[in-house]
Amino acid sequence: MTKRKAARTEETRRVTILGSTGSIGCNTMDLIERDPGAYTVEALTANRSVEALSRQARQFNAQFVAVADPACYSELKEAMAGTSAEIAAGPDAIVEAAGREADWVMAGIVGAVGLEPTLQAVRAGGVVAFANKECLVCAGDLMLQEISKSGATFLPVDSEHNAIFQVFDFDRRDSVEKIILTASGGPFRETSLHDMQGVSPAQAMLHPNWDMGAKISVDSATMMNKGLELIEANYLFGIPEDRIDILVHPQSIIHSMVSYIDGSVLAQLGTPDMRTPIAYTLAWPQRMNAPSERLDLVKISTLTFEAPDPQRFPALGLAREALKTGGSAPTILNASNEVAVGGFLDGKLGFRDIPRVVADTLEKMPGDIISSVADVLSVDAAARQTAGEIISDTRLRV
Numbered sequence: 001m002t003k004r005k006a007a008r009t010e011e012t013r014r015v016t017i018l019g020s021t022g023s024i025g026c027n028t029m030d031l032i033e034r035d036p037g038a039y040t041v042e043a044l045t046a047n048r049s050v051e052a053l054s055r056q057a058r059q060f061n062a063q064f065v066a067v068a069d070p071a072c073y074s075e076l077k078e079a080m081a082g083t084s085a086e087i088a089a090g091p092d093a094i095v096e097a098a099g100r101e102a103d104w105v106m107a108g109i110v111g112a113v114g115l116e117p118t119l120q121a122v123r124a125g126g127v128v129a130f131a132n133k134e135c136l137v138c139a140g141d142l143m144l145q146e147i148s149k150s151g152a153t154f155l156p157v158d159s160e161h162n163a164i165f166q167v168f169d170f171d172r173r174d175s176v177e178k179i180i181l182t183a184s185g186g187p188f189r190e191t192s193l194h195d196m197q198g199v200s201p202a203q204a205m206l207h208p209n210w211d212m213g214a215k216i217s218v219d220s221a222t223m224m225n226k227g228l229e230l231i232e233a234n235y236l237f238g239i240p241e242d243r244i245d246i247l248v249h250p251q252s253i254i255h256s257m258v259s260y261i262d263g264s265v266l267a268q269l270g271t272p273d274m275r276t277p278i279a280y281t282l283a284w285p286q287r288m289n290a291p292s293e294r295l296d297l298v299k300i301s302t303l304t305f306e307a308p309d310p311q312r313f314p315a316l317g318l319a320r321e322a323l324k325t326g327g328s329a330p331t332i333l334n335a336s337n338e339v340a341v342g343g344f345l346d347g348k349l350g351f352r353d354i355p356r357v358v359a360d361t362l363e364k365m366p367g368d369i370i371s372s373v374a375d376v377l378s379v380d381a382a383a384r385q386t387a388g389e390i391i392s393d394t395r396l397r398v
Contacts, residue, residue, distance in 0.1 A: 015282075016042045018098055018117050019108035020056055021049040023216075024131040024157065027274050028106050029056055031282055031290065036060070043097040045109075045117075048072050054079035061085075064100055066093035068113070095120045104282065106157070107132050110215055111338055112380050115139055116373065125150040129281035131157040133228040138331040139376045140235035154236075155281040160229055161236055162277035163255035163268035168237060179239050180257040180265075181229055182249040183308065186221040188351075189250065193312065197350045204344070204351060218341045222354050223308060227319025228337075231330050234323060241323045246316060248306045253295065271295055314355045318362065328368040328379045335383035336361035343391045361387045 015032065019025045025046075032039045043064035046053040050072050057065045057080060066088040067076050073089035080087055088096065091113070098105060098117040107118040107130040114132040119139075121128045123146055135143055147154050156162050160181050169175055187206050188196050205217040219225035230244050255277075257267040270276050273292035282288065310317055315337075322329040340357035343349040349357065364386055370376055 012040055013103045014040050014042050015104045016102040017106045018045050020044040021046040021052040022108055024108035028278050031275055031279055042102045043100050045094050045097045050075045050079055057085055064097055066097050068094050099124050102126055112138055119146055122146045122152045123150050125152050127153045129155045129157050133232050134334050136232045136235045137228050137334045155284055157277050157281055159277050160256040164258055166268045167258050167266035175260050177259045177261045178243040178245055180245045180247055182247050182254055182256050183226045184252045185248040185250055188221055197352045199351045201345045215341055222315045223313040224315035224337050227315050230319055231323045246308055248308050251303055253303055318358055328370055331376055331379045332362055332365050332383040335380045336387035339384050339387035348391055357387050357390050360390050
């Protein structure tokens, strides 16, 4: 479950953005730029994008600036010359940024590398807006334990979970019949299975509604993102797998729904713009003006829905089985998918080989109990190695 306690309500809120140069980070910075008097920036981090990071840090007078890649330290130090900001580099520096005193932290680092920084932000006990699916997928129980210990407020940024959060009755959880995650179906919703094998990374990244990074766009095309969101929803809302439905909704207007035992279905609607859910978390527990295009249902006219095709999107079945298996299975699912998506982007795999690599990795690796971050990282590393070996099999080469 997630906490719903009120955040600080003073006029100025101190914020940290982990992954400030990525899609989520840039959208967050856009919102802050529109009302700079309401925020002070404590820390900003990036992986290697020194130029973009230093530009953001100078504009918002960030107090701490860090890159994950130690090789970029000198470049960052030079780029920040003449400022009073503390400069750091390396994975430990990102964790340090996450733990600095702040009222609100955006956990926007994609992938399992975002786990430790997000955990550190949670331990600090403030408001943590998270856009990192892997934190709950790989270490859901651990994350919930840390939230309970610190009293942190954990707010989902993904449009689907943010939508559910807005219409979920936390005080009367037993009145919830099921939750319904919506999915656009991605760019290949109507592509033949034969043609899907030959699609290029560029085609896979052409999401019909959302502007996202490469990895997330490919996950949307395979619908693995929805499988990861299913696991995430189980931890966030305490709803079992068999009461979480997935529905393809190509227009991406209804972002998700909650069905109640009296027959009511509550939905959150909006245009597909990540600044809307980010704004919801940034202003929590209030609301703020956001620049997203306003919804015009008359102009849209028609909203359509369909069940996802299990043959076209086998990743959904893999995610459901991983959730039911529990233990290390979700961690293996996530790690092998990251490796497989990387293989596809590098031209080593065909598009439909991505879920095959994930399935083979799950089959080859024994299940295990996850009781610590060290366990997560160990399983993650082993799954990546196994998936890499599978990709090296010449039978899977394009």
